[in-house]
Amino acid sequence: MPSTPGTSTGRRRHRVREEALAEILRTGRRLLVEEGPAAVTLRAIAREMNMTAPGLYRYYAAHRDLIQALTSSLYDELAATLAAARDRHPASEPGRQLGAACRELRRWALEHPQEFGLLFAKPLTDADTAPGAAAHDPSWRFGGILLELMVQLWRRGSIQPPTGLDPAWTVQLEEVREHLDGEPVPLEVIYVFVSCWARLYGAVAVEVFGHLDFALTDPGPLFDHTVRDILTTLGEPSPGS
Amino acid sequence: MPSTPGTSTGRRRHRVREEALAEILRTGRRLLVEEGPAAVTLRAIAREMNMTAPGLYRYYAAHRDLIQALTSSLYDELAATLAAARDRHPASEPGRQLGAACRELRRWALEHPQEFGLLFAKPLTDADTAPGAAAHDPSWRFGGILLELMVQLWRRGSIQPPTGLDPAWTVQLEEVREHLDGEPVPLEVIYVFVSCWARLYGAVAVEVFGHLDFALTDPGPLFDHTVRDILTTLGEPSPGS
DNA sequence: AGAGATTGCTAACGCCGTTAACTTTTGGGA
């Protein structure tokens, strides 16, 4: 067991350790960006840090854990980026805030395609993301920002909820609702949120993963149209910048 | 150089070789399905076939080529599956045909998530898919089916093309148009096609890649709604089965 | 100063893709 951090020297050790952890992730990310996901290897990271691969096991129990920590930190960065974009608009205009966050998501994804791929192109990573998915899930820190904005939009907005909601959904939707603060959101509205998230994810992923390359060099206007559509669905009358 | 196929023996040799090629892909796919993409390895395939890894180099020049051949064959299977779904409806009702093809795409993706991931979760594979992308691109055999159906829909339908098309797009859109037979399709209509394809891809990918797990156990109705939306955009008044 | 935890190392194992050099099989022409 490590000594409890608290004394001055103990604290310093702890900080050094955290700096090493940070340098590992920094190096791994650099390899990801410069040479692709296959290059993010224990031996390569150690080499770049003038270490040997087994030494890294003092910080991560396995290669998989290192990658997981990397994705988690990327989710944090993405969440912070989206929050910053959101805060460039007044809280009194959640529509503009959400629009800005959506566009920032696309901008970040295009600027960091490898990172986006690591986060969002995972068919069946493991069963680590159970259907319920705890609020501690790294992706939740990111997704929560969009969800909260949609809630704001609902509070002041004019979302017209769909009718005839499939009863099989209510159980899962209620679980999502529990993660939200404040007054309970109608399940129908949560359904609208999910549908909008699906559309936003698709609009970004189809572009970043190159599935529009065959047709378009600049899908920007197409994305803008999609965002306007989403905002309209959420009751925002006119598009925000 | 191999002997020119034509003699009886020559033809038989050729068929044996093609059977070996097929068995390699069959084995690779089985490994992909059963143990994930990382398990599709030359040595594992050879092991399963009672061979040694270097022997596979008689059939594929490198591991990358084998994977590429696998993805190409999967594109073919997907295209055939979509064509079959399309042909379950009369050609006089392209709306129903397209709806069936869309739903079949989702069905195939959910039934073969590993294969779908191999085909559609590739951020920056290589620059092999140039913006222009030849009609020989394996993905074109698949995408062409949806595109042709959209053209059919336009011929009889009531697509209202958008106005104010970004002039920067026309060059790329014209390239797509050249791949289509028959009378030239207006660029604005092609824009609608691309936008619908983006939405369809997103609706399938967001589900297969597990980015709706946090909320929904059965996103089927959500997907149906999206398909109806797409068909409406393409001028289909009422949803087909 | 000494005990114990922390941090890094070397050596080694089995897996991977890939190459080189070899044997074996096989098909077709003299």
Added chain:
DNA sequence: TCCCAAAAGTTAACGGCGTTAGCAATCTCT
């Protein structure tokens, strides 16, 4: 029918990978 060249598959080996075991150094606290 025999022979030979091409095809198909083998073993051996290289470097890189994740991972483990065991060992040395260093650092912290008493």
